[in-house]
Each structure stands twice: as C-alpha cells, then as structure tokens.
Amino acid sequence: MKKLRLILGDQLNHKHGWYQKKSEGTIYVLMEMGQELTYTTHHIQKVVAFFLAMRSFGQHLEKQGHQVIYLNLDNPKNTQRLTENLEWLINENSIEKFEYQLPDEYRLDKQLKSFCEGLPIESEAFDTEHFLTEREDLKNFFEGKKMLIMENFYRMMRKKYDILMEGSDPLGGKWNYDHDNRKKMPTSTPIPQVKSFQKSVKEIVDLLSSNNIKTIGRIDTSNFVWPTTREEGLEQLDYFIKACLPQFGAYQDAMTTKGWSLFHSRISFALNSKLIDPSEVILAVEKVYCENPDYAPLSAIEGFIRQILGWREYMRGIYWRNMPEYADLNFFEHKTKLPSWFWTGETKMKCLSHAINQSLDYAYAHHIQRLMVTGNFALLAGIDPDEVDQWYLGIYIDAIEWVEITNTRGMSQFADGGIVATKPYVSSANYMHKMSHYCTQCGYDHKKKVGENACPFNSLYWEFLDRNREKLSKNQRMSMIYRIWDKNSQDSKNTTLEQAAMYLQNLEQL
Numbered sequence: 001m002k003k004l005r006l007i008l009g010d011q012l013n014h015k016h017g018w019y020q021k022k023s024e025g026t027i028y029v030l031m032e033m034g035q036e037l038t039y040t041t042h043h044i045q046k047v048v049a050f051f052l053a054m055r056s057f058g059q060h061l062e063k064q065g066h067q068v069i070y071l072n073l074d075n076p077k078n079t080q081r082l083t084e085n086l087e088w089l090i091n092e093n094s095i096e097k098f099e100y101q102l103p104d105e106y107r108l109d110k111q112l113k114s115f116c117e118g119l120p121i122e123s124e125a126f127d128t129e130h131f132l133t134e135r136e137d138l139k140n141f142f143e144g145k146k147m148l149i150m151e152n153f154y155r156m157m158r159k160k161y162d163i164l165m166e167g168s169d170p171l172g173g174k175w176n177y178d179h180d181n182r183k184k185m186p187t188s189t190p191i192p193q194v195k196s197f198q199k200s201v202k203e204i205v206d207l208l209s210s211n212n213i214k215t216i217g218r219i220d221t222s223n224f225v226w227p228t229t230r231e232e233g234l235e236q237l238d239y240f241i242k243a244c245l246p247q248f249g250a251y252q253d254a255m256t257t258k259g260w261s262l263f264h265s266r267i268s269f270a271l272n273s274k275l276i277d278p279s280e281v282i283l284a285v286e287k288v289y290c291e292n293p294d295y296a297p298l299s300a301i302e303g304f305i306r307q308i309l310g311w312r313e314y315m316r317g318i319y320w321r322n323m324p325e326y327a328d329l330n331f332f333e334h335k336t337k338l339p340s341w342f343w344t345g346e347t348k349m350k351c352l353s354h355a356i357n358q359s360l361d362y363a364y365a366h367h368i369q370r371l372m373v374t375g376n377f378a379l380l381a382g383i384d385p386d387e388v389d390q391w392y393l394g395i396y397i398d399a400i401e402w403v404e405i406t407n408t409r410g411m412s413q414f415a416d417g418g419i420v421a422t423k424p425y426v427s428s429a430n431y432m433h434k435m436s437h438y439c440t441q442c443g444y445d446h447k448k449k450v451g452e453n454a455c456p457f458n459s460l461y462w463e464f465l466d467r468n469r470e471k472l473s474k475n476q477r478m479s480m481i482y483r484i485w486d487k488n489s490q491d492s493k494n495t496t497l498e499q500a501a502m503y504l505q506n507l508e509q510l
Contacts, residue, residue, distance in 0.1 A: 006100040009050045012057040013274040022065045030054050032073040034080030040394045043217035045363040048201045052228035083115045098123045105401045106323040130274045138317020154310030177299035185254035192243040194261045196225040217360045233270030240265040249300025253368045255436035260358045268398035278308050315406040331417035338387040339507045350442035363397035375412030380460040385415040423477040429455040450499040463500030
C-alpha cells in the first residue's frame with residue numbers, strides 16, 4: 001500500500017515510531033508554506049530556525065533510507081497551502097493511504113480533520129510521541145474539581161514518572177522550591193558566554209525576501225545562534241547543565257542589561273519543534289543532582305524540571321481543554337491597540353526598551369521579561385489581548401499557539417478570567433526595581449507615582465486596580481492591595497488616576 005505521511009514543522013521527532021523501519025511504499029513530506037508564514041507576522045529568526053530544522057530533518061530521514069519529498073518555499077509546484085499541496089501529492093503519487101501526526105495547534109488539527117473527511121482514500125492520525133501526557137489527561141485529572149491548580153497536577157506528574165522522589169515523598173522534603181529562586185542578580189555576577197552554532201543563513205533570508213515574506217525582528221546572517229538539529233539541541237542542553245544550571249535557580253527571574261541569555265537553557269525551540277524530548281531533558285538534569293548533589297542546589301534542579309514536567313504539560317492540557325473558545329476570551333474587555341514601539345523598542349522606559357529590543361535582536365526573552373515587563377505593561381494599559389497574542393506568537397522563536405496563547409492570554413493578560421492564574425500578574429515599578437538593573441538606567445523615576453518623569457508603571461498599576469475593582473475585589477489574593485489603595489485620601493487617588501489617564505492617552509509617547 002502506498003502511503004503519504006505528513007510531517008509538520010514542529011514534528012521533527014527523530015525517535016518517532018514511524019522512522020524505526022523503512023517501507024518502500026511510504027513517502028514522507030515536509031513543506032515550507034506561505035500558509036504557515038502569514039497567519040501571523042513571525043520573527044525572521046523564527047522562520048529561519050524552522051526552515052533549517054525542517055531541511056536538516058528531511059536530510060536525516062533520507063540518510064536513514066526513507067523516501068522524502070521536501071517542498072521548498074519557491075518550488076513551482078508549491079501552492080503555499082497545506083491541503084492543496086496534499087491533494088496533488090496524493091494524486092501524483094497514486095497514494096492509497098494518508099497518515100499524519102496529531103497537530104499541536106487547533107487550527108491545523110481542524111484543517112486536517114476536515115481534509116481527511118473529504119478524502120476518497122483511507123486516512124489515519126498518530127500521536128507525536130513527544131509529550132508526557134495525552135491531550136485529554138489534564139481535563140480528566142481536574143474533572144469535578146472547582147479549581148485548576150498547577151501544583152496538584154505537577155505533584156501527580158512527579159509521582160507518575162518518579163522524578164525527584166524518595167519513595168512516595170519529594171526529594172529534600174519539599175515539592176516546590178520556588179521561594180528560593182527569586183533573587184536579584186548582583187551587578188558583579190559573571191554571566192556565561194552565549195553558546196552559538198555560527199551558521200550562515202543568508203540563503204534562507206534571501207529566499208524569504210525574494211518571495212515577499214513579511215517578518216519582524218533582526219538577524220545576523222553570518223552567525224545564527226539557535227540549535228536547529230537534534231545534535232545541536234543536545235549540545236545546548238549539555239552546555240546549560242555545565243555552564244548555567246548551578247545559578248539558574250537563584251537568578252531565573254533576574255533581569256539585567258548585561259546580557260540576554262543569562263543562566264537560561266535556551267532549549268525551548270529544540271523542545272517545541274520536538275528535536276529533543278521532555279523526558280530526556282528532565283532525566284539529564286535529575287541525573288546531575290543524583291550523581292553530585294553539591295553541583296547545583298536542589299532549588300535549581302527542581303525549578304527547571306517543574307517548568308517542563310509541570311508547567312509545559314499543564315499549559316498544553318489547558319489549551320486542549322479550552323480551545324477554540326479560549327482564543328476569544330477577554331475578561332477585562334480591553335480594546336486598546338498595542339503601541340507601535342512594541343515593534344521598534346523606541347520607548348523611554350528602560351525595562352520595556354531593553355526587553356523589546358532583546359526580543360527583536362534574538363527572538364527571545366525569558367519568562368519574567370515576558371510576564372512582568374511587556375505583559376505587565378500590556379495588561380495595565382488595557383491592550384486588546386488579540387493584539388498581545390499576535391505579538392507574542394510572532395516575535396518569539398519558541399512560540400507555537402498551544403504554549404503561547406495559554407501563557408499570554410491566560411497567565412500574562414488574565415483574559416481567561418482565572419483559568420490559568422489565580423490573580424492578575426501586575427505590579428508597580430517596585431517589582432521592576434527589586435528584580436532588575438533597569439531602573440537605575442531609566443529616564444523615569446521608579447520612586448515617583450505622580451509628577452514629571454514618574455514611572456508609568458506606578459500610576460497605571462493603581463488605575464488598573466481601581467478600574468477593575470468590580471471584577472477583582474472579591475479575589476482573596478487581591479483584598480490586601482485594595483485595602484492599601486483605600487487608605488489613600490480621595491485627593492491622592494484622584495491625582496494618581498489623573499497621572500494614569502495622561503499616560504493612557506499618550507501611550508505612543510512613553
């Protein structure tokens with residue numbers, strides 16, 4: 001039986017059962033398509049990374065003896081649409097059965113299901129064999145429970161996979177060491193050199209340009225720093241363990257202008273494209289502690305593993321539990337457009353200027369920069385979550401909708417009304433000053449709530465709380481903040497709200 005097997009750009013799993021034995025009647029197809037380049041405006045490094053990874057994966061399969069059709073972006077036969085390409089490939093190759101791996105994005109899942117329903121030949125969907133949970137596992141785990149608490153899910157996963165466990169108890173006696181992982185990094189702390197794979201990508205950049213593909217961001221065509229093969233992904237993981245892991249925990253929330261990668265692993269692209277899998281990452285880091293407990297604090301080991309074993313699997317479960325309705329949630333009914341400087345970094349606020357420029361330069365920002373700098377500002381300013389979603393989905397190299405939208409619309413913007421987070425993640429300039437080196441280099445004064453050069457985060461924070469009191473005052477985690485606000489005189493409140501109104505009317509000039 002002649003089979004056509006589709007491999008999407010984020011399904012580059014070398015270990016998948018499909019590839020363990022060769023079949024002369026099976027053809028694998030990978031496609032560079034306009035469809036996937038235009039549903040949002042992507043960072044140029046994101047597009048380049050996917051093209052490099054897909055091309056390398058196709059070559060790997062060919063070396064293993066598999067038959068591969070690779071449709072380059074400029075192939076004359078390429079219709080630039082997934083289903084149209086599949087139609088002519090099936091007809092041209094006299095295919096008798098079409099097979100695909102379950103997509104991780106709802107839109108592609110829907111598109112392929114619809115396509116298969118109309119096929120005159122047999123079709124079958126397979127698991128990607130990557131994640132540690134099935135699509136429905138989280139939904140089933142929380143069935144009948146009032147709240148979705150990630151910690152409960154995480155503890156279940158620790159027990160199920162016997163990770164950092166001593167019998168039925170957590171290693172070290174605690175499940176979570178997050179409290180130890182919130183330190184501001186001293187300015188004298190040496191930062192590891194960024195590992196680079198130094199690839200020339202001019203050919204792909206020229207290809208995108210000649211085909212009029214609109215992108216955002218910047219790229220060094222002679223020195224591409226991201227891992228785009230399985231071997232490079234494992235090299236990056238090894239470098240993280242050897243150079244960054246010991247201090248990762250303490251400074252994972254820290255922000256500085258001294259560097260952009262700091263002590264973070266930068267394996268998210270390799271993970272999300274499935275070049276490496278979560279189980280091997282988790283086991284590699286756990287092994288470090290088991291073999292030498294003095295090498296890195298347990299807080300760093302547990303904190304890193306929680307992001308993958310807990311948070312990553314949790315967010316995927318949230319996605320499949322709540323889509324497609326999740327993509328339209330807008331709890332605060334925000335409608336403001338994103339300021340144009342989100343695409344240039346040209347703002348006087350040092351924290352935002354640095355985080356945005358870093359994102360434009362490297363298609364990367366760590367989780368606190370995303371949550372408490374750009375995300376915090378967008379929420380306080382009342383930006384439409386549709387606009388925030390599209391920015392995050394496009395600008396970050398690891399952004400695929402299943403992980404982006406739950407973190408952005410849920411965790412960052414609280415647009416889901418509390419499905420992911422128990423309260424909005426908003427803060428004044430006090431948090432920024434506590435966790436970063438930004439404020440000492442800024443034209444705004446982080447200590448001032450009102451007046452000339454008062455940090456916008458201060459008045460916007462209180463205006464956000466005042467404006468949304470009806471929706472938030474019953475939240476137990478917000479009650480203390482409202483008591484603090486209520487201790488202010490009405491004149492003081494009015495002055496703060498007037499300062500915020502001035503900033504909100506002039507977002508483009510901040």
